[in-house]
Amino acid sequence: MNWETVIGLEIHAQLATKSKIFSSSATAYGAAPNAQANLVDLGYPGVLPVLNREAVRMAVKFGLAVGAGISRRSIFARKNYFYPDLPKGYQISQYEKPIVEKGTLEILLEDGSRKTIGITRAHLEEDAGKSLHEDFQGLSGIDLNRAGTPLLEIVSEPDMRSAKEAVAYMKKIHTLVRYLEICDGNMQEGSFRCDANVSVRPFGQEKFGTRCEIKNLNSFRFIEKAINYELARQIELIEGGGKVRQETRLYDPDKGETRALRSKEEANDYRYFPDPDLLPVALDDAFIESARASLPxxxxxxxxxxxxxxxxxxxxxxxxxxxxxxxxxxxxxxxxxxxxxxxxxxxxxxxxxxxxxxxxxxxxxxxxxxxxxxxxxxxxxxxxxxxxxxxxxxxxxxxxxxxxxxxxxxxGLKQITDTGAIEKVIDEVMAANPKQLADYRSGKDKLFGFFVGQVMKVTGGKANPAQVNELLKQKLAG
Amino acid sequence: MSLTRHDVENIAMLARLAINEAELPVYVDSLSKILNFVEQLNQAETDNVEPMAHPLADQVQRMRADEVLEQDHHEKYQRNAARVEAGLYLVPKVIE
Amino acid sequence: MTELHHQTLSELRAGLRARRFSSVELTKHYLARIERFDSQLNAFITVTAESAVRAAEAADRELETSNAPALTGIPLVHKDIFCTDGVLTTCGSKMLSNFIAPYDATVVERLARAGVVTLGKANMDEFAMGSSNETSFYGPVKNPWDLKKVPGGSSGGSAAAVAARLTPAATGTDTGGSIRQPAALTGLTGLKPTYGRVSRYGMIAFASSLDQAGTLTLTAEDAALLMSAMAGFDARDSTSVDVPVPDYLSALDQPLSGLKIGLLKEFFEKGLDEQSAKLVREALSLYERLGAKLIEVSLPNLPLSVPTYYVVAPAECSSNLSRFDGVRFGHRCDNPSDLLDLYRRSRGEGFGPEVKRRIMTGTYVLSAGYYDAYYLRAQKVRRLIADDFARAFSNVDVLMGPTSPTPAFDIGAKVDDPITMYLNDIYTIGANLAGLPAMSIPCGFAGELPVGLQIIGPHFSEAKLLNVAHGYQRETQWHRRIPKGFI
Known part of the structure; x- marks a missing residue:
């Protein structure tokens, strides 16, 4: 059977603000553990979030750049789950009313043709911290410096039909966010990363196949490899009579394969609801137009x-x-x-x-x-x-x-363009190679190159090649 | 709405609360009563009513300037933590 | 001279300024009373005697100058829900029984700047979830009017401490009646301001869209003094409202003639104790004599306020309390076998039964498949209730009714039945759902137990409420009564 690939990407771009999305801690990369985690980032009892205007402005700039609608009234919601890198037990994100609505982006394919990829939405949220797995007597260490760094999550439609298209799309977004100066694009430091939703279906079938989500892809090379591995895995599974299970998988770059996450013991139920600590974000024309005016x-x-x-x-x-x-x-x-x-x-x-x-x-x-x-x-x-x-x-x-x-x-690399000087060299070369000259004149045209080489050798490559050709032709002809 | 033992176990798991065997029936009973009680809400005519997330309707989110105003106080903040090493909070191994 | 602890905060303030007594004398007087009486009441979780005396000494030096801030040298108690830098802040929970807050709540900071001397931290229902102060990890608080009775909750420690004159005033918080109901049950003046009027920063959250900080005092005048320091915009709280704070003191003495009082019809229907009803009606008659007009008002959706509240508040609390996971602060279980065990046991051991019940209720009403049926519907009914209030205020200046269906009840009487306990807040919850300011003032005694009159106003009408309350207190002496054992 012929299988069609269906890919959608969720790209996470860390916004290049100086301070965090809901607190005034620095967002700089590489600080000592927890040195940039303040009471708000740590989720201390009693503290409250206050929104960073610059993060909102950056999201608006992105939305304008992909021709998307900008929501005049967007809502922050809480996504509830327990994880050690998520200090409050919920992530402040956007659910029902994201700041950036539908948009599009055109990618250039290898064959020179163009394709439009739909962008479903882009929303603001806070990044999580990091779990460090070095061994602390069998425990993990938690660094919350990254917690609260603003993220723009850019969700595409399932419009890509190959790993190469996915990479082209991701590169294009990467280019765009750097043009807009809203993200430094540093993939090694995790400033720009993506999750890929991958499924296959028989050609001609309208209904999508069951998808798997591959998490945290942080290089263009890995994305292509991970998607291709995952496609092969799904096709082999289906052709072998099996079924693809909807699950979250992790790409292991050392082994070059994806594997199911072990930590998901239960179905996620994120219990989204509007965050009562934050009010609706209202954007007026002035705000949006000033962002538009700042677009490069x-x-x-x-x-x-x-x-x-x-x-x-x-x-x-x-x-x-x-x-x-x-x-x-x-x-x-x-x-x-x-x-x-x-x-x-x-x-x-x-x-x-x-x-x-x-x-x-x-x-x-x-x-x-x-x-x-x-x-x-x-x-x-x-x-x-x-x-x-x-x-x-x-x-x-x-x-x-x-x-x-x-x-x-x-x-002394200046080119020799003096006709007299070049003719003098040609004469010397012809005099030094009488046999080749005779052969050439008796019809061995191929030897022309030999004479060019000799002339260039003597001039140290400085003779003007066009003039050498011209003059040689005349002289050799006799 | 009457909850079963199993329902309450699931809720407790979602909320990450260890509930011991002896307490479980008490919660099954009281949570069921509470849910029955709040079902009075079905009496209200709520078609076309905008949900109210917030008591002050006209207020919108204020936005702060993008400024770093924090110093490093992690030692002070970590005095309340049970286990810390090298500036990191320690937890049982995180398995992905 | 009148006994120091018989005086109101306003009188003490005048005395301090006239140097009739020093802040150190005053502070030591109250500390001695706490030492002597609190074993009967259990109103305090922490007494900060040493730092209080130091602060009082500094206050006395300030009082020698001409520009001492408004509340310089006045002793005060904070509900243990407010974070206090360097001081144990428990929220009445085992979960935070080892928690030293590393910062001051805005309310604490503002009152300190105004010069108050903090005597300590008051007992409270665990995470402010309760109406009787029986859910505290630190044990129940007793009502000074009858030690077998509850003081109300969740600000029960604050109320008992003020009622027993162990402090001239205390802060409290009110999510569904947690200031007004204990004020009613202990004969005090309790003010819950408009949502957004006082900053929530540093106040440990129970239900973020309902929580509001306020005061427990002997008089409306005292509340006005405290509110002048507490109220106002705070950039650290996104829900704090940037509207100017009026001069609450200068509005106190305005005449009440022509005041239009809405009588909440639904509040006088079944469930209200007869004696309480009679006392509330007598209070209304007094207002009529002062020139007010009584107008009966119906809020048809108000009877749904308790079920609405018991969806919205648990939903928000289930999320707000997720941060207590044993990692960065708070109780951590011994030897967790894995991450899940760490979470489940730390939380299972750290939270008491009522908190767990509310977290589970909230988790359930937000979960997939139930969100629309419970949470979304409750939010819609909340709108209907708020609209009912808004309509009522187009006709009347304030609404009045009872604060609590009964006077203080026996300790242990309702602990086993959550619904009965929840119905204690039937008259107070509406104001929280609509974000309205509301007060409770003493309006008489049912036997030996005080009864409260509730006054509810439109958004940001605190000055009017205080004026209305003060007008009543100029004509009555209920607020001057002191429980027998504490004179």
Missing amino acids: ELPDQKAARYVKEFGLSDYDAGLLTASREMGDYYESVVAKLQGQEKLAANWVMGELSGALNKDGLDITASRINPAQLAGLLARIADETISGKIAKEVFEQMWIEGKDADAIIESK
Whole structure:
């Protein structure tokens, strides 16, 4: 049988506020255990939550960016369950009236086609703390620094049909929240993570299959692997006559498999009800419009502009706008290099990205700044150096931090474009290789390359390749 | 509404309350009585009535500025905890 | 000079300011009375004698200056539901029998800033769940008017302490009548302000949408003095309301002629003790003589207030009390075998039977499949009740009726029957559901036991209520009576 995959994602983005959603503790990552957990975060008797305006503003910005309705009146509810990382025994979340209503997001698939993914809702809630499983005489340690960090939970429709689509969607949301500067997107630190709801159904069947929820996926690679593992597991189970059980599963990256959570001994009954400590959140036009006015150019808008203004392909424009910083870098280069937008695009996506990756650097920490890269590319454009030499110069720039011109000058890498000088070298090469010359002239065309190589060798690669070709053709022809 | 022993055991589990055998019938009885008592609410005509979550109808949530105003007081706060080590609250092993 | 403890808070304040006696003398006088009498009453969980004397010494120094705050040197007792920094705060529960609060509740902080000297923490029903002060882990409180009787609850310790003149005044909290009913049963003036008028920050939550802090005093004037310090907006409580606090004292003496009093028809129907009914009617006649008009008012949904309350309050409490899990504070069971065992035994051992009963009731009414039938329906009926009140207040200035269906009853008489116990609050719960301010003032005695008159007003009408209560107290002496054994 042919199986269709159905995937929906719940993405948790920690909002980049300075203080927590309901208390004035810091949200900074990496503090000493419980040093950033105040009485409210600890759920002390008698304390009360007060809402952080910035968290609300960030949620609104996200909603506007995905074309969603913004709820004029949203409600915080309590989700009740007992767990050691949940100090109050309930999580303050939103249930019936979330702040962000239906929206959409377009993703670019590998074949170049586009697909619209529905966003069901996005709501504000508080993050939980962390259980540390290092052994304290057989006990677990609880650190509540993370408790109360604002989260935006972004729930998609079950619109994705492959693990690759799920990854593309998640990457797009990742790009978006960083553009909006509402989340730092740091997946290692858990600032951006997701749960995937995965099911399969026979092609053509309308009804969804039973789904499993895979928890806490915190890298793009794991998501793809976890979903693919889970799909194979479900199909094998069904084809073997079994049934998929609705359950929560955890991905084990070491083993590359998902397993059912052991801690769910009973069916969850979260007993949601409106939190009586918090009142309805009312947003007026002024609040929403001020959030709208603060929106930056969004990735899709930017990519479309690159295609239109710079003549880039959709694919290249997509890559260059994958992060706001990459786009900023690229545009800084282009600003100094009118008419060479494609050249700039190739270099930013190619050499520069490669070098950054190799050194594990973010583009904002690049060893070559946009002005320097533009300086290098200008020397290709004005034919001072060839593309090949430019790569050498780039490497030197990366190591030494000097400008391209200084390196070209000191190493004497300037391209030889003087026709007389090139002709002189060609004459020498022809004189030194009489046999090859004779063979060429008797019809062995392939030897042309040999002569190019010889000329380049003698000039140390500095001769202008186009001129070498041109002149060689004339001279060899005799 | 009359609850069974089993119902009360389930509620007690959901509420994480250990109830001993001797107390159980007392709760079965009193909880059933309470539920019967509150069923008077069915007399009221509540169609089209907006539920009231809060006594002051016109109030909306106030929002505070995003400012960090807290110092680290974890040692003071942890004096009330039964088991603490290295700044962490200790609990029986959490199994996921 | 009149015995110090026979004076009202207002009189003591005047005496302190005239330096007729010092705060240290006053404080030591009350501490001595606590020492002498509390073994009969069990009104206190903690007495903070040393810090009280130190605070009184500081108050005396302040009183030498010209700018001592309004309540400087006045002794006061807090219900043990208010967090007090560095002091045991138990909420009447074994769960918190080892809990030292690391911060002050806003009410505690404001009263301290106004200069009060805290004598200690008053006994109360466990987590404020009770109407007789019999559910306390620290044992029942006795009614000073008859030691075999309950003082009412849940602010029973506060009420008994003030009634026995072991303190001139006390704070309390009222979720379904927990200030007014004990005030009625012990012959005091009890004020539950409008929901949102006094900050809930630092007050250990029972039912968040109903809880409100208030006062137990000898007179309305004393309540006005305390309220001037307690009331007002608090940024730490999202449900605190940012409306200006009026001058409660200057409104006290306004004439009552023309006052429109709504007589709550439903409150005089079956279930009301005859003698209490008679005393309440006499009080109403006095108001008529003072120029008020009586208008009979019907609130058809009010009889549903008790069942509404016993869905809403347990629902909120079941969630509010989930934080007591034996991890960060509070009772933790010995040698838990696993996480589930830690939770179940810590909570099972730490909470008493009434608290467990309410947590389970609340858990049930919120659970899947029952939410709509119980919780949502109760919230709708709550709206109907609030609307009934709003309609009534379009015709009248205040509503009046009895506070409690009977005077104080015997200790142990109702403990085995939760429904009978819950029905004690039949007249008081409505104000909590609608968030309205309400008072109880003494209006006579049924034999040796005091009876309370309840006055309910529209939102933020505390000044009017205090004025109405004060007008009655200028004409009567019920509030001056002292229980025999405590003179």
